[in-house]
Amino acid sequence: MTERTLPATPGQTVGPFFHYALPYPGDNELVPWGSPGSLTLRGRVYDGDGAPLPDALLEIRQAGIDGVVPQVPGSLRRYGVPFTGWGRCATDNAGEYRFSTVEPDASFIAVAVFARGLLDVLFTRIYLPGATDSFLDSLDTAERDRMTARREGDALVFDVRMQGEEQTVFLDFT
Amino acid sequence: MPTPLDSQATISEEIATYAKDPSGPQPRLDYAPYRSSILRHPTKALKQADPEGAELLAPVFGPTDVDPLEADLTIQDGGEPLGERIRVQGRVLDGDGRPVRRQLVEVWQANASGRYIHQRDQHPAPLDPHFTGMGRCLTDDDGRYTFVTVKPGPYPWKNHQNAWRPAHIHFSMFGTDFTQRLVTQMYFPGDPLFALDPIYQSITDPQARERLVASYDHDVSEPEFLLGYSWDIVLTGSRTTPMEATDD
Numbered sequence: 001m002t003e004r005t006l007p008a009t010p011g012q013t014v015g016p017f018f019h020y021a022l023p024y025p026g027d028n029e030l031v032p033w034g035s036p037g038s039l040t041l042r043g044r045v046y047d048g049d050g051a052p053l054p055d056a057l058l059e060i061r062q063a064g065i066d067g068v069v070p071q072v073p074g075s076l077r078r079y080g081v082p083f084t085g086w087g088r089c090a091t092d093n094a095g096e097y098r099f100s101t102v103e104p105d106a107s108f109i110a111v112a113v114f115a116r117g118l119l120d121v122l123f124t125r126i127y128l129p130g131a132t133d134s135f136l137d138s139l140d141t142a143e144r145d146r147m148t149a150r151r152e153g154d155a156l157v158f159d160v161r162m163q164g165e166e167q168t169v170f171l172d173f174t
Numbered sequence: 175m176p177t178p179l180d181s182q183a184t185i186s187e188e189i190a191t192y193a194k195d196p197s198g199p200q201p202r203l204d205y206a207p208y209r210s211s212i213l214r215h216p217t218k219a220l221k222q223a224d225p226e227g228a229e230l231l232a233p234v235f236g237p238t239d240v241d242p243l244e245a246d247l248t249i250q251d252g253g254e255p256l257g258e259r260i261r262v263q264g265r266v267l268d269g270d271g272r273p274v275r276r277q278l279v280e281v282w283q284a285n286a287s288g289r290y291i292h293q294r295d296q297h298p299a300p301l302d303p304h305f306t307g308m309g310r311c312l313t314d315d316d317g318r319y320t321f322v323t324v325k326p327g328p329y330p331w332k333n334h335q336n337a338w339r340p341a342h343i344h345f346s347m348f349g350t351d352f353t354q355r356l357v358t359q360m361y362f363p364g365d366p367l368f369a370l371d372p373i374y375q376s377i378t379d380p381q382a383r384e385r386l387v388a389s390y391d392h393d394v395s396e397p398e399f400l401l402g403y404s405w406d407i408v409l410t411g412s413r414t415t416p417m418e419a420t421d422d
Contacts, residue, residue, distance in 0.1 A: 005270060005271060006267060006268075006269050006271055006408045007382070007385065007410075008199060008269065008409070008411075009358060009385055009406075009409070010199055010200050010382050010383065011356055011357060012357070012358040012359040012373060012376075013201075013211075013359075015344060015359075016294055016295075017284075017292040017294065017295060018282060019294075020282070020290075020291055020307075021280060021282030021307075022346065047213040047214050048217070059355070061352045063228055071231060071234045072234060073234050073239055074236070074238060075235065076235065076239035076240065076278075077238055086233030106227050110227070110229045112352070114357055116214075117212075117213070117214035117215075118203065118214050119202065119211055119215070120201050121355055121356070122203075122216065122220075123353065139221070162213070162215065163213065163215060167218045170216050170220045171221055171222075173229070173353045
């Protein structure tokens, strides 16, 4: 029986004042910056006018280089702990986020997006260049491109567009 | 010249229009009375997807991540904050009523005067040198969390003219599945600002938004020390509409 009996608690916006509470030292550093095999994952978050969001927050969840999604604690105090496969990054004044992580042996990195002005969490996926799966196959070419990170030097770049023609593909897991 | 702010009457009219056509238990993302949402809500439909891979597993937190003292917001800064001392406690459950065990809960809030320590908060109410207004804890084996803090004050914001947020505590929760991630706000019973607030009213189903209001709980209150509030949280997954039991 998977029938649900309790109604969900509704979400609410993260608001403008999360910066002293949710970010913490090392939050976006899933592996140390510049360590062997590390990857910079970065991008910008834009509103419907193309203006960057300086008050958004992204969280990522991913497998490691072995394809395993870690289930180990330590994300809040990373020093000396193994890769946890989870990180958090608030956008800066230019709307930019950046993570130091590894390229997973998986097709995508899962993403949760929060922002002032956004009344509930939104989910998306950052597909690795060249990745494919049945969900990606179900999209049209433009959507597929918007869900796939591009490689720039040693970094993967993935922008989030909250609305409009180029809107990021957001997911409904209902 | 900045555009003059709309009046509360204009916002309340818009709230009333949306309320005529309630749209489910989650907030509407396209909710114009909350002006900041206008350019920040998706205008294309979300795509149905089945959770896969990393989406099936929430991050894991443990005693190395959180110090138990972080659950007491009244002892963090070398003195007692001003305000009404309270305990807020409850359980984090999944849609089947199972406790979400040993999982991270984060909170942040304004002080008793309605002022956040955040630099962007320019409300001319006093900061409290003994209150930062953020806390963390891990749920126990019964899914229970508990925080000691002071009751936050309502505060003004610039959504419209004479806009005031009802007093609230921001809550951030993780389930067992990445798609159960929830950030929300807990409110206090009987707040006269509920009807006027476009963030609270963005949940257009009245029963659903009442689930964000804690109950005063005299069994949690402690003599000569603090007042108790209870609030349970149910995480069912992303934008899920719970199915009603059919065998009643």
